[in-house]
Amino acid sequence: MITRKALTLADVQAIAAAAETEAKRNDWKVSIAIVDDGGHLLHFQRLDGAPLTSIEIAQGKAKASAFGRRPSKAFEDIVAGGRNAFLSVPGIVLLEGAEPIIVDGICIGAVGVSGVRSDQDAQIARAGIAALAG
Template sequence: MQTKPVLGLAEANTIIEAARAEALKHGWNVAIALVDDGGHPLALTRLDGASPVSAYIAMEKARTSALGRRESKAYEDMINGGRTAFLSVPLQGTLEGGVPVVVDGHVVGAVGVSGVKSEQDAHVAKTGAQSIEA
């Protein structure tokens, strides 16, 4: 029997708060989503001024990152590099801004952020993910 760490409410709150604080520090109005390792929602927050669609996009970026066990940017780069057949894969968040949460070498979930430039989204997501990584 194998064992692995899982995200609990305390970790979810830590991740969301770290990402929220980083976004506020820069004045970025974003939505921040957290999913478990299967891409199921654990937490979502949309900062004042963030567009309604940013919540949907953030969740999809997180789901893509969790299921793929890598940053969602890898898929964006793959498609932009000419592998357009990848567009048929049933993932909706193949844009930069989804980052896996890794604990003890296990992907336990992912953070997705949407609302500003893609590299800024990724920066906020990485801040959240790294707040508990070991």
């Protein structure tokens, strides 16, 4: 048996609050999804004015990052590099905008964001995750 860390409700609330603060500071209307290491939804919020499409995209980005244990941009780069077969991966969104939550070298979840440019989505996700360090 191994012992592993997991996100608590307080962790998830801190991540969500910090991500929301970053989005509102920039007047970005986004959806924010936080998942555990298995890609299961722990938290979701859609800020006022966020596009309806951002609901599914944010969750799919978060799931991709949790499953892959890396930023979702890595998967976007794989496809952009010509490996089109990667598009057949089921149930995840292969776009920048999600970041894994890494603690002691282990992925314990991910934050996915959608609604603005993908690099801005990723900025919001990173801001949320930074709340764990503070």
